[in-house]
Amino acid sequence: xxxxxxxxxxxxxxxxxxxxxxxxxxxxxxxxxxxxxxxxxxxxxxxxxxxxxxxxxxxxxxxxxxxxxxxxxxxxxxxxxxxxxxxxxxxxxxxxxxxxxxxxxxxxxxxxxxxxxxxxxxxxxxxxxxxxxxxxxxxxxxxxxxxxxxxxxxxxxxxxxxxxxxxxxxxxxxxxxxxxxxxxxxxxxxxxxxxxxxxxxxxxxxxxxxxxxxxxxxxxxxxxxxxxxxxxxxxxxxxxxxxxx
Amino acid sequence: xxxxxxxxxxxxxxxxxxxxxxxxxxxxxxxxxxxxxxxxxxxxxxxxxxxxxxxxxxxxxxxxxxxxxxxxxxxxxxxxxxxxxxxxxxxxxxxxxxxxxxxxxxxxxxxxx
Numbered sequence: 273x274x275x276x277x278x279x280x281x282x283x284x285x286x287x288x289x290x291x292x293x294x295x296x297x298x299x300x301x302x303x304x305x306x307x308x309x310x311x312x313x314x315x316x317x318x319x320x321x322x323x324x325x326x327x328x329x330x331x332x333x334x335x336x337x338x339x340x341x342x343x344x345x346x347x348x349x350x351x352x353x354x355x356x357x358x359x360x361x362x363x364x365x366x367x368x369x370x371x372x373x374x375x376x377x378x379x380x381x382x383x384x385x386x387x388x389x390x391x392x393x394x395x396x397x398x399x400x401x402x403x404x405x406x407x408x409x410x411x412x413x414x415x416x417x418x419x420x421x422x423x424x425x426x427x428x429x430x431x432x433x434x435x436x437x438x439x440x441x442x443x444x445x446x447x448x449x450x451x452x453x454x455x456x457x458x459x460x461x462x463x464x465x466x467x468x469x470x471x472x473x474x475x476x477x478x479x480x481x482x483x484x485x486x487x488x489x490x491x492x493x494x495x496x497x498x499x500x501x502x503x504x505x506x507x508x509x510x511x512x513x514x515x516x517x
Numbered sequence: 518x519x520x521x522x523x524x525x526x527x528x529x530x531x532x533x534x535x536x537x538x539x540x541x542x543x544x545x546x547x548x549x550x551x552x553x554x555x556x557x558x559x560x561x562x563x564x565x566x567x568x569x570x571x572x573x574x575x576x577x578x579x580x581x582x583x584x585x586x587x588x589x590x591x592x593x594x595x596x597x598x599x600x601x602x603x604x605x606x607x608x609x610x611x612x613x614x615x616x617x618x619x620x621x622x623x624x625x626x627x628x629x630x
Contacts, residue, residue, distance in 0.1 A: 278539035281533045289528035296524060296565075323566070329575045330586075339574035339583070342591040355594045362601030366608045374583050415573065419597055445547040481576065501597075512611065 310448035335478030336412040336487035336509070344417065344489045349472035352493075353457065356500060360454065364505040374502050385436045393435035398427035408498030412487040418494040422501025428507040433513055441510040446503045460489055523564040530557030543623045549601060555599040561594070562588045572597040 326339055326347070336341040344352055406422030407414075432439045461472040469475060472489075480487030530553055537550025566585030574586035614620055 275540045278536050280565045282536035285535055286532035289531060290525060293520070293524040293528055293561075323587055326586050327574060327583045330574075338587040339576065340589045340593070343586055344593055348590060351594060355597050359597055359601050362604050365605050369605075369608045371613060413575075415575065417593075419593065473600055505600075510627065512607065 295397065310327035316424050331481050333476065334487060334490065335481050336490050337482050338414065338417075339489060340415075341412050341417050341494070342487070345411075345493050346472065346474060349461070349493070352417050352497070353461065353472070356454065356457065356497060359501065359504055360450075363508050366511050383440070389435040392398075394432045395499045397428050397431065400424055400431070404498070404502065408494050409462075409491065410484070411498075413482065413484070418497025419501050421494075421498040422503075423505060425498070425502035426505030426509065430509050433509065441506055443507060443510060446507050450500055450503040450507070453496045453503070456496040457493055457500070460493055464489075520564050520567050524559060527557045527561035527564060530554065530560065544606075544622060546612060546619050547622075548606045551606065552599065553554075553602060555595070555602075559592045559595055559599075578630065599605050610628075 325483035326343060328343050330339045331337065334346050336342040336346075404421045404427075406421075407424060408418045411417030411421070412419075429441060435440070463475040464473045464475050465471055467475050472493075474488035474490075476488035476492075478488050481487070534550045534552075534554025534557060537553065538547060541550060566588035568582055568584045571582040571584035573590070574583040598603050610620065
């Protein structure tokens with residue numbers, strides 16, 4: 273009964289979405305007449321939609337080659353701060369919910385590490401950490417950034433937890449890293465307030481777009497986010513595995 | 518490239534996730550359904566920003582057309598929120614399992630319909 277009702281409802285939703293989405297306008301050039309407006313800057317009619325502005329002016333305004341990164345970190349930087357806060361809240365909730373209820377009779381025997389797994393992880397781990405760091409340092413040049421880079425770094429610690437049954441994340445040190453990287457993000461934003469700009473506005477030289485040292489504060493913020501996401505995800509996985517004893 | 522298949526695919530993913538959320542009793546399956554629905558919505562948002570012939574919005578080389586970067590930035594946020602929701606749901610599942618010894622919703626007498 274329950275299945276039949278759910279299937280019926282899901283089919284109805286699918287039919288509705290199907291009908292609506294088939295009528296969706298086919299995406300065209302975003303230089304459309306709809307976006308004509310009077311621009312107070314130039315004093316005449318302008319045709320600039322939001323994506324058009326990002327694509328046309330994003331690189332010169334932020335110095336970042338990757339437009340998605342410049343939106344995430346600069347144009348919508350405050351949003352990203354909130355996003356990092358959500359992730360932090362989730363990690364804190366995980367730690368809280370698991371620490372108030374320790375399992376007692378669940379201590380599985382600590383097995384010896386599998387030779388193949390431990391050797392393989394030992395070989396691969398430095399490269400995983402390197403790739404993670406590469407991804408978040410080059411966030412303004414290539415696809416990727418702080419969040420994927422941090423996830424890659426957390427993958428390395430997950431592999432360690434899988435391959436070495438005795439390996440334990442030092443959660444205190446990890447939380448210190450997490451706290452300081454989150455603090456760095458907020459402090460970078462506050463410095464621009466002190467300098468008379470808006471919150472999280474760029475105050476460093478933009479440099480030549482396409483080089484590593486460019487785009488002002490974007491690489492700094494992405495490095496902070498990378499450390500923060502990496503330590504948070506590692507802590508979540510470590511908590512789920514049983515945590516520090 | 519036509520975007521219609523992707524729109525239909527995202528509608529299908531959303532419906533499958535909805536079916537799973539409504540019909541499954543196993544909490545792990547429930548979380549997986551939630552994630553499938555999440556992926557469907559993300560796919561829909563990214564598809565809406567597509568521009569025919571556009572490439573990824575990275576200003577490298579002489580590509581004339583770029584897809585709309587704003588939905589991609591929004592989806593980046595949505596993915597991270599999805600991970601947070603999944604982690605919290607997983608922890609609640611673990612607690613439920615430790616308390617009742619089962620992954621079914623009805624065993625604890627808290628959920629169920």
